Amino acid sequence: MAVNHSPILYTDPQPLIEQTLKKSSSLHFIIRKSKGRGQIMGVVCYYGNQTKNKMVTRGNKYFTPGEVAAHNTHSDCWVSFLGKVYDLTELCQNNSGNVLLKPILANAGKDISHWFDPKTKDVKTHVHPVTGCIVPFTPMGRFLHVPPPFPRSDWSNTFGTPWWKETRYCVGILSGRTRKIRIINTLTLQEQVIEVCAEETMNEILQRYKVYNSHASSYTWKYFGNNLDMSKTLEENGIKDEGEDMYVLRLDEEEFLPPINLYFNDDLTEY
Structure with a gap:
């Protein structure tokens, strides 16, 4: 059965807890929440014998560098390298006190692509x-x-696969380009400027916006009067990224952000 991608909120740097919602002999539903504020980070459904390692805990597969940077502690450690984002929290907790964790913790929340060879996907050598x-x-x-670098009697390689090759730590893809957009709720006249990944579809951007409006799915999204195709990206909907042009012209980008207008549909739904 496919993973349910819809219940997803913005990055929360707090630890996650898992709660079983429903369980039958063959089908399990698990929700992951942040421990502090109880925000829903993802809902997963899987059949009986599947392992939790296969669970997807976020709906959005793309992350901005800012989202990664929010996870920068020993108890919540993310890094990015070679275009992927990795959650190393479990690794850090299992090896707490190990001096070899220092370089990793010093770069928590940062990109460490310069540690690795893009061709071999392994640590650089000399x-x-x-x-x-x-x-x-x-x-x-x-x-x-x-x-x-030298033979040592206290070195053990019984750990198995090195952490940078362990796919279970990978939580998503680092966005190659981010941009800002202005979302205007025409019902309440409230507006929000949010940073999104250029690779994301409008549906994925909608999930990000639910931090500000949990009822966002009940709105029609328009750009200059035209309905947006929620299965396409901003560029595919004709909303060009003019950030570089603004930089060249020395103009404030946030003064010229593309406005996306939301029109409320009275669909009588609660969420």
Whole structure:
């Protein structure tokens, strides 16, 4: 059965807790909430014998650098590299106190693509100046699962797959380009400026906007009077990103953000 992507809110840096909503002999529903404010981070349904490692906990697969940067502590550690976003919180907690965690924690919430070779997807290497052997290149300091440059009796490689190759830590894709848009609620005359990923569809942007208006699905979204196709991106709907042009012209981008107008549909729904 497909994962339900609809119940999703903005990034919450607080720890998550899982709560079983419904359970039968064959089908399970699990909701993940932030521990502090109880915000819903995702709903997952799966059949009996499937493992939790296959669960998807966010509806949006794209993340902005700002969202990643919000997860920058030992108890909530995310990093991005080579275009992917990884949640290393479990790794940090399982290896708490290990000195090899220091480089990872020092870069929590940041992009560490410069640690890895884009072709091999592995840690960069260099020729060791003393031994002449090819060893991992870690000028920031050796980090977890990277072998030492010399033979050592206290080094164990029984951890299995290195964390940077472990797909279960991957939570999504880092957006290649972000942009800001202005969303105007014509019913209440409220407006919000939000940062979105250029790769996201209007439906995914709608889920982001639900932080400000949980009833956003009951609105018709328009741009200069034209209904937007919610299955397409902003660019595909003819809403061009003029941020670079504004920069060249030395104009304030937020003064010229594309306005998206929301018109309320009285559909009598609660959500």
